[in-house]
Every structure is written in structure tokens, then in C-alpha cells.
Amino acid sequence: xxxxxxxxxxxxxxxxxxxxxxxxxxxxxxxxxxxxxxxxxxxxxxxxxxxxxxxxxxxxxxxxxxxxxxxxxxxxxxxxxxxxxxxxxxxxxxxxxxxxxxxxxxxxxxxxxxxxxxxxxxxxxxxxxxxxxxxxxxxxxxxxxxxxxxxxxxxxxxxxxxxxxxxxxxxxxxxxxxxxxxxxxxxxxxxxxxxxxxxxxxxxxxxxxxxxxxxxxxxxxxxxxxxxxxxxxxxxxxxxxxxxxxxxxxxxxxxxxxxxxxxxxxxxxxxxxxxxxxxxxxxxxxxxxxxxxxxxxxxxxxxxxxxxxxxxxxxxxxxxxxxxxxxxxxxxxxxxxxxxxxxxxxxxxxxxxxxxxxxxxxxxxxxxxxxxxxxxxxxxxxxxxxxxxxxxxxxxxxxxxxxxxxxxxxxxxxxxxxxxxxxxxxxxxxxxxxxxxxxxxxxxxxxxxxxxxxxxxxxxxxxxxxxxxxxxxxxxxxxxxxxxxxxxxxxxxxxxxxxxxxxxxxxxxxxxxxxxxxxxxxxxxxxxxxxxxxxxxxxxxxx
Numbered sequence: 001x002x003x004x005x006x007x008x009x010x011x012x013x014x015x016x017x018x019x020x021x022x023x024x025x026x027x028x029x030x031x032x033x034x035x036x037x038x039x040x041x042x043x044x045x046x047x048x049x050x051x052x053x054x055x056x057x058x059x060x061x062x063x064x065x066x067x068x069x070x071x072x073x074x075x076x077x078x079x080x081x082x083x084x085x086x087x088x089x090x091x092x093x094x095x096x097x098x099x100x101x102x103x104x105x106x107x108x109x110x111x112x113x114x115x116x117x118x119x120x121x122x123x124x125x126x127x128x129x130x131x132x133x134x135x136x137x138x139x140x141x142x143x144x145x146x147x148x149x150x151x152x153x154x155x156x157x158x159x160x161x162x163x164x165x166x167x168x169x170x171x172x173x174x175x176x177x178x179x180x181x182x183x184x185x186x187x188x189x190x191x192x193x194x195x196x197x198x199x200x201x202x203x204x205x206x207x208x209x210x211x212x213x214x215x216x217x218x219x220x221x222x223x224x225x226x227x228x229x230x231x232x233x234x235x236x237x238x239x240x241x242x243x244x245x246x247x248x249x250x251x252x253x254x255x256x257x258x259x260x261x262x263x264x265x266x267x268x269x270x271x272x273x274x275x276x277x278x279x280x281x282x283x284x285x286x287x288x289x290x291x292x293x294x295x296x297x298x299x300x301x302x303x304x305x306x307x308x309x310x311x312x313x314x315x316x317x318x319x320x321x322x323x324x325x326x327x328x329x330x331x332x333x334x335x336x337x338x339x340x341x342x343x344x345x346x347x348x349x350x351x352x353x354x355x356x357x358x359x360x361x362x363x364x365x366x367x368x369x370x371x372x373x374x375x376x377x378x379x380x381x382x383x384x385x386x387x388x389x390x391x392x393x394x395x396x397x398x399x400x401x402x403x404x405x406x407x408x409x410x411x412x413x414x415x416x417x418x419x420x421x422x423x424x425x426x427x428x429x430x431x432x433x434x435x436x437x438x439x440x441x442x443x444x445x446x447x448x449x450x451x452x453x454x455x456x457x458x459x460x461x462x463x464x465x466x467x468x469x470x471x472x473x474x475x476x477x478x479x480x481x482x483x484x485x486x487x488x489x490x491x492x493x494x495x496x497x498x499x500x501x502x503x504x505x506x507x508x509x510x511x512x513x514x515x516x517x518x519x520x521x522x523x524x525x526x527x528x529x530x531x532x533x534x535x536x537x538x539x540x541x542x543x
Contacts, residue, residue: 001033001045001046001047001048002045002048002054002124002127002128003035003043003044003045003046004043004044004046004053004054004055004056004059004124005041005042005043005056006042006043006044006056006059007040007041007056007117008020008039008040008041008042010056010057010060011023011042011056011060014060014064015060015063015067015069018067023063024037024042026063026066026067027042027044027059027063029066029340029344029345030059030062030063030066030340031046031047031050031053031340032044032045032046032053032059033045033046044059046059048128049327050327051124051125051128051129051241051244051326052244052247052248052324052325052326054121054124054125054244055117055118055120055121055248056117057248057251057252058244058247058248058251060251061074061247061251061306062305062306064306065303065304065305065306065341066304066305066340066341066343068304070306071300071303071304071306072303072306072307072308073275073306073307073320073322074247074250074251074306074322076246076247076250076256076273076322077250077255077256078256078257078258078271078273079255079256079257080257080258080269081257081258082260083148083257084101084103084148084227084257084258084259084260085148085149085150085259085260085261085262086099086101086149086150086151086152086229086259086260086261086262087149087150087151087152087262088151088152088153088261088262088263088264089152089153089154090264091153091194092152092154092196094154094192094194095154095189095194095195095196096189096196096209096210096231096232096233097233098136098230098231098232098234098235098238099152099198099229099230099231099232099238099261100229100230100232100238100239100259100261100270100271101150101227101228101229101230101242101259101261101270102227102228102242102246102249102256102257102258102259102270102271103143103225103226103227103228103256103257103258103259104143104225104226104227104228104249104254104255104256104257105143105224105225105226105254105255106224106225106252106253106254106255114252114253115219115221115223117252118140118226118245118248118249118252119140119219121245121248122138122140125138125241125245126138129237129240129241129244129326130232130237130241132185133185133188133210134188134210134233135233135234135237136210136230136232136233136234136238136241137209137210137230137231137232138228138229138230138241138245139206139207139209139213139228139229139230139231140213140219140226140227140228141206141207141213141217141218141219141226141227141228141229142217142218142219142220142223142227143225143226143227144223144224144225145204145216145217146200146204146206146217146227147200147201147202148200148201149200149201150198150199150200150201150206150229151198151199151200152196152197152198153196153197153199154194154195154196154197155172155194155195155197156193156194156195157171157172157173157176157193157195158171158172158173159171159172159195161197161205161208161214162205162214162215162216163175163179163208163212163213163215164212164213164214164215164218165215165218166215172195172208175208175211175212176189176211179211179212181211181212182211182212185210185211186211188210189211195208196208196231198229198231204216204217206229207231209229209231210231226249226254228245228249230242230245239270239271239272239323240323240324240326242270242271242272243271243272243273243322243324244324244326245271246271246273246324247322247324256271258270258271272323273322273323275308275320275321275322275323276320276321276328277318277319277320277321278318278319278321278328278330278333278334279316279317279318279319279331280316280317280319280331280334280335281315281316281317282295282298282311282315282316282317283315284331284335285298285317285334285335285338288332288335289335289338289339289347290347290350291342291347293338293342295311295317296311297342298311298317298338299311299317300341301337301338301339301340301342302317302319302334302337302338302341303341304340304341305337305338305341306322306325307319307320307321307325307328307334307337308320317334319334319337363460369487369488370446370462370483370487371446373483373486373487374444374464374483376486377442377479377482377483378442379442379443379444379464379479380441380442380443380444381443381444381445381446382427382430382443382444382445383445383447384423384426384427384429384430384445385415385416386419386420386447386448387408387416387417387418387419387420388415388416388417388419388420388425388426388429389414389416389417390405390407390418391414392426392428392429392532393418393420393421393422393425394425395531396425396528396531396532397424397425397428397500397501397525397528397531398500398527398528398531402421404451404452405418405421406419406452406456407419419450420449420450421449421450421451422449422463422501422542423445423447423449423461423463423542424463424465424501424540424542426445426463427443427444427445427463427464427465427540428465428524428528428529428532428534428540429532430443431443431467431532431534431538432532432533432534435533435534439467439469439536440466440467440468440471441465441466441467441468442466442467442479443464443465444462444463444464444465445462445463445464446460446461446462447463448460448461449461461543462542462543463540463541463542463543464476464479464480464540464541464542465524465538465539465540466479466538466539466540467534467536467537467538468536468537469536469537470537471523471536471537471538472506472523472537472539473506473507473522473539475539476522476523476539476541477494477541480492480510480521480541480543490512492510492511492512492518493511493514494508494509494510494511494521495508495509495511496508497520499520499522500525501522501524501525501528501540502520502521502522502523502524503522503523503524503525503526506522506523507520507521507522507523508520508521508522509521510541510543518543519541519542519543520541520542521539521540521541521542522539522540522541523537523539524538524539524540
């Protein structure tokens, strides 16, 4: 969970005369966990779904509401202009297609602490909404070093500029291969032979997103006016992050000015500060909270959570959500905000209307017996995904992919293409990942397999493998028979039967009560062993 440091001087600035202990005691009631307190700072852990808490200013904003110092949506003034412009070249669509931006100006006394807070919020937003810069990345620049208009374009890897903190020009290729940030984030651009660059009218490089900024526009302790740009693969993610930055910069005393972005003739202005409207029934709120709140009480509670709300003549509450509250999507989120505004400490626990005692299901008890018995036979349990790679399920086993295989439509991951029809390939995959570990290796898995009959069927199965130089049919058969006898007092025998998984003449069906075919057993084919790059013989069974 992310942690943010709240300066005690910041709390004293925004809550003059308020008892510090009272403020600290209020923090858990807005969803924060206190990690530690010293003479200068309070360390608090916040939920990643509240990225607006990534700075002390966002927490101050919430505290003002819960303490009824300021309620409702925070006042926000956006200065509109046609001065700050970005032109987007069409080729960036192939690399990192989205760019949004704002300008933040501060005309009063320089506040170095505010600048530090705002730069520190950058990494939390990178790691959270930005998914470690893969979905979005932020660049913060000294506005006074930039000549507009700005151009967002792509370049080849021999393009050079002075990166942040550098003293000489480096090519894109050098930055990707030799710098810390290039090695850390270069994989985001690895599928492209063109690279995104942001330059001003004088061709000074502002940023090579998502890798590193240019040195010309670096922020210094003397910087007052800022230009903030976000590049992304997704428009909503970029707009959400910019909205959080806009309200945060505004709260620190900056004037927020919009930026116009010309993308192939389509003009948009950012930041976007539109609101979201959600209707919620009063009875829905009360039923979930176990309360009997009036419409007036619900509206007040929502305003204390820094939202706006109003009630019509009906029992419907209309809630207005500011853009920076990216965590609110549904009526259930509004119920949570009512609870916070009402005060978690005011909710009284009640006894459940149903008294019952939980216990394990019969299936869980059955599985526990299986696990304990196989563990006693020196077997190690593994857990694999039911969605697997088609290549490992069929091709590596030397099998043709059947027409009725259950596939994922438009899968975005090669590792999750089909539902497995057998667990033996999954266990061979586990062995292939552990070829450097000590042998013998003995693995088992309890899981589901899937097949298509008239309908789609899913069945719980048990599979096991042994791998070492002397692994053979006799050993795996003795393990299987011992397991079934000890665990369930069942005797089985094997009947020779050809199976594509196993060597001809070294495979069989497993027969229970002389009539029920309950599985397969055998020595895995050398072809499959080689394809999975396993270095020793393997025997397996599946029941």
C-alpha cells in the first residue's frame, strides 16, 4: 500500500488553532492508516483507489470536509486562454497516442515545500493510475524556459538531446541502453522503432516520455511557474491523472491555466474538470448502512465527503462527483461516501438476524485428505492457471489442436489462450521452470479440466508427475495405488492402453472396481520431454 508523508506544519497552516491530536484521530475515519508520527511528519498509508490522497493537500481537503470546515465540491477556478498550445503529429498514434497538459502559475511568495510535495506526488501517480508509466507518465517542467507552441512528435533512435541531470547530449539509443531510467522503463517502447519526443518552438526537448525529461526545462528551487504534461495510451487515464494534479496544484495556491491540443485538426482543451452525476435511492443507502437517514442527512453527509448532492421531491438523491474522484463509479461508492460523511464512529454494530456456524464443504474435506496423503508420499503441490497457452497444451505434447477446443476470444495474452483439457501439460510446464532444482521432483495438482460435449463441462481432477533419472511406470503406479488405498481404501488396477501423452507400451488406463475407467497413467513421451526442455524421464497419472 502506498504511504504519504503529511507535514505537521501543513496541518498547522490549514487548521490554525485546531488540536493536532484531534486532526490525527480523524485520519482513520477518512480511510487512512497511521504508520508513524515524529516531530515533523505523520506517515499514513492510503488505499490505491484514492490517488487524490497521494499528497498532503488531498488529505487536508478531505479533513476540511469531515470536520465541516469546508463542505461540498472544492472551489476550482480554471483560467482559459489560447496562449499555451500543443501540436500533435500523426505518427505518435503508433507509439504513445495521448497527450494532455496544464499550466500552473504562482504569483505570490515562492513555496519550496509545495514544489517538493507536488514532485513527490508524481511517482505515486506513476505507480498507481499510470501502472509504472506503462499506461501514463507525467512530466513537470519550468514554464519560463519553454517557448510555445509545443510539438509532440516521434523521432528515430539517433536523435540526441541532453537528458535531465546530464551535461552532454545522448542519443535515444544511448539513453535506453545506458541510463537507469532507460533500462527500467525502456521495455514500454520496445515494440516501436520511432520514439515519442516533446519539443518547444526552439526545438528544445522537454521530455522523452515515458523515460526521462530534458535538462533545459528542469525544475529548480527557484521555479515558480510550471508546465505539466501527461502522455498515455488511454485518454481517460490521462484526463484522470491531470484532474488530480489540477486540484492539487490549485490547493497549493497555483493558478491553473488550460492548454489547447491540436491533434490532426481536432482541438481539445485540458484539463477537463467535468463532473459525474449519479442517482441513488434513499432506501438503497439506508438498507446497506442499517440506518434511517433522511434526505437532508444524506445530502449533508455527501457534502462532508467533498461531493455535492441534492434531493428532489422523490426519494432519489442526485450526487455530483468531481473529476478528481476517480474511485467513484457506481451507486455503491456513493453509499460508502455517505458512511464516511456520516461518521464511521457513529455506526453502531448490531447482531445478525441469522445465527449460523461455518464449516468446510464436503469437497474441501475431500481435497484435504488428498493433499495430506500425497504430502505424506513426499509429493509437492503446485497450482496452475486453468487458462493456458495453446502451444504448451497441444503442440509441445505432439498433439494436433482439436476443433472443439475452448478458446478465449481476442485474447491479449499468449499465456491465456485456451481452457486446459488436461493438467499433465501444466505440470510438465512446472517441471520445465525448475530444471536447475534438485531431483527427484514429485509434483501434484488438484484442479479443473474443461471439454465440450453437447455443453461445456468442467471436472475436478488430480494429476501427478515424477521426474528423475529412474522415473518409470512402476514407480508412478505404486504412488497412485498407495495414495488411493491410504486415502480412500480403494484398489485399482491398470490396463494397457495407448495414449498420445505416453510412450507406446508404457501407458495404461486406471480401472476402479474392475469396470470404471477413472484415469490414465504412463511414461511421458521423449518428444514432450524434449519440447518442454526437461532433462530427465517423467512419469505421470491423471485421475
